[in-house]
Amino acid sequence: MTTTIARPAEAPPAAARPKRQREGAAWVFLSPWVLGAIGLTLLPMAVSLYLSFTDYDLFNPPHWVGLRNYTQMFTEDPRYWRSVVTTLTYVVIAVPLQLALALAVALALKSMRRGRAFYRSAFYAPSLLGASMSIALVWRAIFNDGGTVDNLLGTGGWVNKPGWSLLAVALLTVWQFGAPMVIFLAGLQQIPGELYEAAAVDGASRWRQFVSITVPMLSPVLFFNLVLQTIQAFQVFTPAFAISAGKGGPADSTLVYTMYLYDRGFVASHMGYASAMAWVLLVVIGVVTAVLFRTSRAWVFYASEGER
Amino acid sequence: MHRTKGLPAAVALLLCAALAGCGGSASADGKVVLRYTWWGNPDRAERTEKAVALFEKANPGIDIQTSFSGYDAYKQKLATQAAGGDAPDVMQLDYRQIDQYADGGVLLDLGKERATLRTSQIDPGLLATGRVDDVQYAIPQGRGTETVAYDVRTWRESGVPLPEGSWTWTQWAERMRELKKATGKPGATDPGWSEDCFEVWLRGQGKTLYTKDRQLGFTVDDLTSWWTFADGLRREGVVSPAEQTTQLDGTVENTPLGRGKAITDANWDAPASGFKALLDGGVALAPMPTGEDGTPGQYFKPSMFLGASADTKYAAEAAKFIDFMINDPGAAKILGATRGIPVNESVRKAIEPALADFDRTISDYQASLEGKLKDPPQAPPSGDSALQTTFQRDYDQVSYERMSPREAAENYVTEAKAELRS
Numbered sequence: 173m174t175t176t177i178a179r180p181a182e183a184p185p186a187a188a189r190p191k192r193q194r195e196g197a198a199w200v201f202l203s204p205w206v207l208g209a210i211g212l213t214l215l216p217m218a219v220s221l222y223l224s225f226t227d228y229d230l231f232n233p234p235h236w237v238g239l240r241n242y243t244q245m246f247t248e249d250p251r252y253w254r255s256v257v258t259t260l261t262y263v264v265i266a267v268p269l270q271l272a273l274a275l276a277v278a279l280a281l282k283s284m285r286r287g288r289a290f291y292r293s294a295f296y297a298p299s300l301l302g303a304s305m306s307i308a309l310v311w312r313a314i315f316n317d318g319g320t321v322d323n324l325l326g327t328g329g330w331v332n333k334p335g336w337s338l339l340a341v342a343l344l345t346v347w348q349f350g351a352p353m354v355i356f357l358a359g360l361q362q363i364p365g366e367l368y369e370a371a372a373v374d375g376a377s378r379w380r381q382f383v384s385i386t387v388p389m390l391s392p393v394l395f396f397n398l399v400l401q402t403i404q405a406f407q408v409f410t411p412a413f414a415i416s417a418g419k420g421g422p423a424d425s426t427l428v429y430t431m432y433l434y435d436r437g438f439v440a441s442h443m444g445y446a447s448a449m450a451w452v453l454l455v456v457i458g459v460v461t462a463v464l465f466r467t468s469r470a471w472v473f474y475a476s477e478g479e480r
Numbered sequence: 481m482h483r484t485k486g487l488p489a490a491v492a493l494l495l496c497a498a499l500a501g502c503g504g505s506a507s508a509d510g511k512v513v514l515r516y517t518w519w520g521n522p523d524r525a526e527r528t529e530k531a532v533a534l535f536e537k538a539n540p541g542i543d544i545q546t547s548f549s550g551y552d553a554y555k556q557k558l559a560t561q562a563a564g565g566d567a568p569d570v571m572q573l574d575y576r577q578i579d580q581y582a583d584g585g586v587l588l589d590l591g592k593e594r595a596t597l598r599t600s601q602i603d604p605g606l607l608a609t610g611r612v613d614d615v616q617y618a619i620p621q622g623r624g625t626e627t628v629a630y631d632v633r634t635w636r637e638s639g640v641p642l643p644e645g646s647w648t649w650t651q652w653a654e655r656m657r658e659l660k661k662a663t664g665k666p667g668a669t670d671p672g673w674s675e676d677c678f679e680v681w682l683r684g685q686g687k688t689l690y691t692k693d694r695q696l697g698f699t700v701d702d703l704t705s706w707w708t709f710a711d712g713l714r715r716e717g718v719v720s721p722a723e724q725t726t727q728l729d730g731t732v733e734n735t736p737l738g739r740g741k742a743i744t745d746a747n748w749d750a751p752a753s754g755f756k757a758l759l760d761g762g763v764a765l766a767p768m769p770t771g772e773d774g775t776p777g778q779y780f781k782p783s784m785f786l787g788a789s790a791d792t793k794y795a796a797e798a799a800k801f802i803d804f805m806i807n808d809p810g811a812a813k814i815l816g817a818t819r820g821i822p823v824n825e826s827v828r829k830a831i832e833p834a835l836a837d838f839d840r841t842i843s844d845y846q847a848s849l850e851g852k853l854k855d856p857p858q859a860p861p862s863g864d865s866a867l868q869t870t871f872q873r874d875y876d877q878v879s880y881e882r883m884s885p886r887e888a889a890e891n892y893v894t895e896a897k898a899e900l901r902s
Contacts, residue, residue: 229862230563231584248898250891317723332723334880418552422726423880424873438556440866440899441580443563 224448229441241448252449254424255432258338262412262428263405266342271397274349278356279386292357299350308344308414315340315415331415334425341426344411352397359393360386388473395472399464406457409434429453511543512794514801518546518572518784519554521732521754524818531811535804542797551730555865562586567789569798573618574784575609580862581787582612588788591616593799598807601824609782609859617787619806622750622820624783625853626680626768627845628652628668629752630744631737633761638662638743643766646776649681649709652769656718659743668744669736670719670879672710673728675871677746677768680778681706683854684771694861696896700889707878707885714879722879728872732758749845750783750820753838763838765845779856780846783820817842863899870895 199206224241226234245252277295281288301307314320315330330336363386371381387394409430412420420427420435427435429449437446518528525548532544549557555577561567567586581587590597599607599619610618628643635642640658647655656667671677679689688697713719720736727734732754736742745755746768755763768778786805788798804811812827817839822828835843874892877883883891 229580229584230559231580231586317727332726334882417727417729418556419726419729419869419873421873421876422722423876423882435869438560439869441559441563 220447220450223444224451226444228443228447230443231441234444237444241445242452244445245448245452251424251427251432255420255427255429258425258427259406259408259429262338262342262408263402265339266345266408267398267401267405269342270346270349270401271352271394273346274352274397275356275390275394277349278353278360281353281357282360292354295353296350299348305410305414308411311340311344311411312415312417332422334423337415337422337425341408341411341415341428344415345405345408352401355393355397356390359390363389391472392474395464395468399461402460402464403457406453406460511541512797513543513545514570514792514794514797515545515547515568516570516801517554517558517568518548519551519730520548520818521751523754523757524548524751527815527818531805531814534810534814535801535808538804539797539800542801544801552869553729565791567791569792569794570786570788570801572621572784573787575782576860576862576865576868578610578618578785578787579612579859580865582615582617583862585790587617588790588792588795588798589615589617590619590788590799590802593795596796597799597803601807601826603823603825606782606823609856610785610787618785619787619802620782620785620823621806622783622817622822623780623846624748624750624820625780625846625849626676626746626778627749627752628744628746628766628768629737629749629755629763630766631755631759631761632764633759634663634665634743635659642764646767646774647769648772648774649684649769650772653709653713653718656713656744657716660716660718663743666717666720666724666736666742668719669728669742669746670710670714670722670725671746672707672714672719672875672879673725673872674746675868676748678703678706678871679857680768681771682777683779683857684769684775684777686771686775688857690857690860690864692858695900696893700886700893703889703892704886707875707889710875711878711885722876725879726876748783749842750818753818753842756838763841765841767845767849776853778849779853780849781856782823821846861900863896867896867899870899 223234225236225238227237227240228234281291281295284291298307312331317332321330330340367385367389368381371385376384407430408428412426412428412431413434416422416426416431418431420431430453433446433449433453436442436449516532518524520528528546528548532546536542536544548554551574554572555574558567558571558577562581562584573581578587597619599616602620606620606623607616610616610620630643638659640655640662643655659665659667671681675689682689682698682702685702687702691697710719714721714725720742724736724739724741732738732745732747732751735745735747737745738755738758740759744766745752749765752763752765768776770776786802788795788802792798805815806822807824807827809827809830812822812824812831813834815822816831816835821843822831832843871892874883874888874895877891878885878888
């Protein structure tokens, strides 16, 4: 009896040791990620939250101002509200356009027999390239005064017209529809062919099939893409930055939220104010996502629900 | 067992290797590496590279890594680097940056390097512009002033008389109007966007951009009448349209004159050398317009400065390089007037006869203004750096006809007051 009690103290049970060792190894493998998450995400976030309550010009130590950055933002800064309106307009233009195009191309690719792999890559390529600064600069040249679009359509440069410049920015994002397209394509391939066959036998038109089969069956994928693209759209920066040469012009027409944030932080050296703006953005994105999830109950259909 | 024990060590080694890759700025062959950044145009780049090569030849132990960009991009990048404690060892600075950077502890006290960095040949008044609270944080590199640069051939062919001597803003506007009539092109870049032009206009009326106690030196009314003046000319087509003006970013390439879409451009004289490469017809310089009673608004300003990072590991080498750029006759010969007429008086006298092409033009232009201009204003307060951009943006609202000059001026003054208070 004594020996059995003393046993754990002498040596761990045979099974425990490998388990603890496995845990150790897991932590070792995880450590780059854990270090990254702490050092590159959590810590900066904490600092940013602190800075949002301070006046910090990058050079002198931060100085506590309480909620002043937040009150100034909401009550004294017309340019802030202009950036909010610009961003919302952008989201409303870019997200539906991008998803519609992605779905249309995915549908076309699905029914394609030959060369699907080629076209899939061809349409996906802009998503890889599009985020780069160089493509954005090319875009700027195309839509500039005297650029290709000007020469073809004679409309003058889009990027030089306050009414058109945001559309040029949105088009650059819309063109990068590759990622949602690939997801749509995967979703479309999940829909059982029998459903269409049955519908065809019943004499349903193509459109009817699309509305009654494709859309409901695809709705979880559609929802996923909508949430992801909306979150991304709220954070748009590179295309607006490149197209307006970092100024948000002409006449503040492309001054999206993140660009005004950048302007406050790095041009005007008001890091505290910029941090406060970043936290408001985080909260707004959180709220918008929550709202999307709420509405999804009404229109997203999960096949498994039928079995309940 | 052995494998699991060895693993953390391996990871640690890997991490160390990765981190070591980032640190240390001495290159593999034991040379001291100095990072030197500046803003400018390709013309200045070419000459700077040549001067740097000369320095490296004379100092085989020092390697200079250069990088440059346009002024707007430079300003932002440098602010970010400085904030991250990663300011380049040697950096070109503007009058508007010194105050802020010195205050923030970014700049090295160059007075401590007096042994290597000689300043005896620099005009004491000019040298003092690089001083904050009696510490020499930066050394002026050259002297500059604003100018109306123009496309000589087009202007001559238009039949409109060339600018001679001084002109008032009214006479300037009239001449631009004639140019527009004769050539169909706008005479000038819309000056409404430029805080610098506004300052010249204000000073022509005996006013200033900032008061001595770092507040705004003008009223909403002043700015309203300036923007009304510029906006009126724009509506007439006498100055560049909004679509052109909004593309201005401080580089000569993006000015209407540089794009062949206008006949003149108001700019600082040193960067005007960049027009030479863009215009076949040649470039000439005329003085800035004066107030209606002939009061000059433009002034001689230290065109740019060189400073060193307070964190540099190689203060002595950095000082040596700055000394070379400012005092070395060989460097001066290469650099010419690309950063303004040299500040070192003996160097200036030595190279003046040899100044070629556009450097000669700038030197003659400055000589023609000698003794006629008023003293420069004190260095602008640090908030001014952001206000320059705000100025341009608020005028955008006017030139795109989204706001009246008065509304935009009210906006600007409100923002400026907030900026200068904080």
